[in-house]
Amino acid sequence: MSELQAVDANISTAAPADDLEAPPKSLWRQLEPTVLGVGSIVALLALWEALPYLVTFAPGTKLFFTTPSQIAGTLWTMFATGTIWAPLSVSASGFALGLGLAIVVGLPLGVLIGRSPTLNAMLDPFITAFNATPRLVFLPLVLLWFGLGLWSKVVIVFIGALFPLLINTYEGVRNSDKLLINVVRSFGAKEWDIARLVVVPNAMPYIVAGLRLAIGRAVLGVVVAEFFGSEDGLGVMMVQAAGQYKVAVVFAGLIVFAGLSLVMTGLVQLLEQRLTRWRPQHAAEY
Amino acid sequence: MPAYIQGRNVNLTFRPPNRGPVRALYGFDIDVNEGEFLSIVGPSGCGKSTFLNVLLGLIRPDSGDLRMHGKPIAGPGTDRAMVFQEFGLLPWRSVQHNIELGLELKGVPTETRHNVSQHFIEMVGLSGFEGHFPHELSGGMKQRVGLARALATDPDVLLMDEPFAALDAQTRDLMQVELLRIWQEARKTVLFVTHQIDEAIYLSDRVMVMTKRPGHAKKIFPIELPRPRDYEMRVTPEFNDLKLEIWHALKDEITI
Ligand SMILES: Nc1ncnc2c1ncn2[C@@H]1O[C@H](COP(=O)(O)OP(=O)(O)O)[C@@H](O)[C@H]1O
Ligand SMILES: [Mg+2]
Numbered sequence: 124m125s126e127l128q129a130v131d132a133n134i135s136t137a138a139p140a141d142d143l144e145a146p147p148k149s150l151w152r153q154l155e156p157t158v159l160g161v162g163s164i165v166a167l168l169a170l171w172e173a174l175p176y177l178v179t180f181a182p183g184t185k186l187f188f189t190t191p192s193q194i195a196g197t198l199w200t201m202f203a204t205g206t207i208w209a210p211l212s213v214s215a216s217g218f219a220l221g222l223g224l225a226i227v228v229g230l231p232l233g234v235l236i237g238r239s240p241t242l243n244a245m246l247d248p249f250i251t252a253f254n255a256t257p258r259l260v261f262l263p264l265v266l267l268w269f270g271l272g273l274w275s276k277v278v279i280v281f282i283g284a285l286f287p288l289l290i291n292t293y294e295g296v297r298n299s300d301k302l303l304i305n306v307v308r309s310f311g312a313k314e315w316d317i318a319r320l321v322v323v324p325n326a327m328p329y330i331v332a333g334l335r336l337a338i339g340r341a342v343l344g345v346v347v348a349e350f351f352g353s354e355d356g357l358g359v360m361m362v363q364a365a366g367q368y369k370v371a372v373v374f375a376g377l378i379v380f381a382g383l384s385l386v387m388t389g390l391v392q393l394l395e396q397r398l399t400r401w402r403p404q405h406a407a408e409y
Numbered sequence: 410m411p412a413y414i415q416g417r418n419v420n421l422t423f424r425p426p427n428r429g430p431v432r433a434l435y436g437f438d439i440d441v442n443e444g445e446f447l448s449i450v451g452p453s454g455c456g457k458s459t460f461l462n463v464l465l466g467l468i469r470p471d472s473g474d475l476r477m478h479g480k481p482i483a484g485p486g487t488d489r490a491m492v493f494q495e496f497g498l499l500p501w502r503s504v505q506h507n508i509e510l511g512l513e514l515k516g517v518p519t520e521t522r523h524n525v526s527q528h529f530i531e532m533v534g535l536s537g538f539e540g541h542f543p544h545e546l547s548g549g550m551k552q553r554v555g556l557a558r559a560l561a562t563d564p565d566v567l568l569m570d571e572p573f574a575a576l577d578a579q580t581r582d583l584m585q586v587e588l589l590r591i592w593q594e595a596r597k598t599v600l601f602v603t604h605q606i607d608e609a610i611y612l613s614d615r616v617m618v619m620t621k622r623p624g625h626a627k628k629i630f631p632i633e634l635p636r637p638r639d640y641e642m643r644v645t646p647e648f649n650d651l652k653l654e655i656w657h658a659l660k661d662e663i664t665i
Contacts, residue, residue: 307510310487311487401502
């Protein structure tokens with residue numbers, strides 16, 4: 124018996140000491156993705172810049188063409204002279220107000236509908252019908268009712284952003300863990316506490332996913348509203364520039380829109396990281 | 410004088426949508442003394458969890474009378490707390506904040522809450538893990554958090570629904586010893602549901618065997634083994650006689 128134990132003990136101490144350390148990565152392995160990513164962008168831009176020297180344009184078509192350096196120059200001038208701020212702030216306020224309203228309405232409504240079978244039965248037909256309709260068909264009505272100013276844009280953005288938020292929140296709430304609800308109820312939680320302590324934290328991954336979708340829809344809403352029915356904003360600036368063949372300005376607007384979307388997506392990512400610190404690390408991939 | 414917890418003819422039928430009704434409790438009677446450790450054993454699905462949930466105030470029975478301290482059970486209350494089989498920890502809350510859940514809902518001020526949770530963290534041996542999240546804990550540690558959370562609100566009655574079923578045998582043995590120590594220290598009334606006859610005898614003042622569904626008390630066994638109890642007690646003839654008696658009462662109820 125004691126001999127057996129001695130043998131066991133020998134086996135159990137045999138594990139290598141540095142087991143937990145990750146094998147070191149070579150410098151190239153670490154930098155490879157960044158270098159390849161940046162490299163391909165730089166190569167593409169260089170090719171684009173060189174295009175006028177490589178091919179000869181048919182007469183007149185040069186009007187439709189621009190180069191990265193021209194776009195960069197235009198952007199620089201717009202920011203340096205401040206001409207960008209007026210249209211940018213108009214677009215940004217439409218975006219922020221519409222998205223903000225969609226959050227303020229969508230989250231509580233999603234929680235209420237998810238928790239109350241009565242409200243669910245009452246509102247479900249409207250939500251399904253509304254959500255199945257392409258948002259663009261509301262445009263003439265919205266322009267008719269809200270005019271060409273800020274509020275028609277806000278409404279278009281709101282309609283676009285509301286549904287992903289509402290529907291995702293609802294889904295998340297429906298997926299609440301019954302056991303956890305019973306746990307907090309057993310400690311005396313009323314409906315408000317249940318929502319605060321279990322339902323909303325539980326739905327958070329759904330809500331964040333909904334928010335990400337909503338941001339995309341909101342940007343789209345701004346663009347659509349400004350292309351078809353506004354007097355100010357980045358979209359209006361782009362349409363007018365296109366009419367005057369200022370291709371670099373059109374691209375500049377496009378880049379500002381893309382930049383806005385990227386910044387917002389980054390913010391959501393930060394939010395997500397903050398909100399989901401409690402999760403097992405690998406679960407983030409699901 | 411009526412018992413501390415008294416149930417008379419408690420009946421409950423579940424009526425799930427799209428399925429037939431399930432009679433879970435039928436003519437259920439129970440008497441529990443103050444400070445007593447009472448275990449309930451019975452076949453799966455006989456209504457043990459259902460009874461604990463009724464006593465906890467989460468489910469209202471269809472009929473019958475269930476009282477504690479002479480007052481009918483009308484809903485959840487801070488005089489009762491449950492330790493759940495599947496732990497029921499909020500995954501987005503740290504150990505400390507899980508333990509403080511009940512205190513928070515009672516409106517206890519932050520500082521008091523902190524002192525209380527610290528006390529129970531030490532009692533269940535989780536010092537140093539205050540800031541850990543549930544996914545970072547082993548099963549035994551999770552159940553310690555569940556126990557500390559239930560004790561933190563200082564309930565008179567502790568309900569435990571197969572609290573150690575998810576633990577491995579060794580951890581379970583250690584948790585039993587721990588539970589007896591805490592019970593002796595805190596002098597709570599404990600209702601303990603388990604599948605293990607050993608565990609029931611080792612812990613309890615009395616063991617109640619339930620019939621198959623619809624469940625009610627079949628027989629009650631007083632356990633007159635001396636306290637404090639130790640692990641060696643499980644191999645004494647008295648222990649084994651009790652085990653056999655309870656097994657006989659239970660086995661007729663089990664259908665496979
Ligand atoms: N919410 C519910 N809806 C319908 N049936 C239920 C519900 N909860 C429990 N039951 C049924 O009631 C019976 C008793 O369940 P339970 O009390 O959980 O048994 P156990 O003794 O194993 O803890 C089982 O047949 C179970 O399927
Ligand atoms: Mg059960």
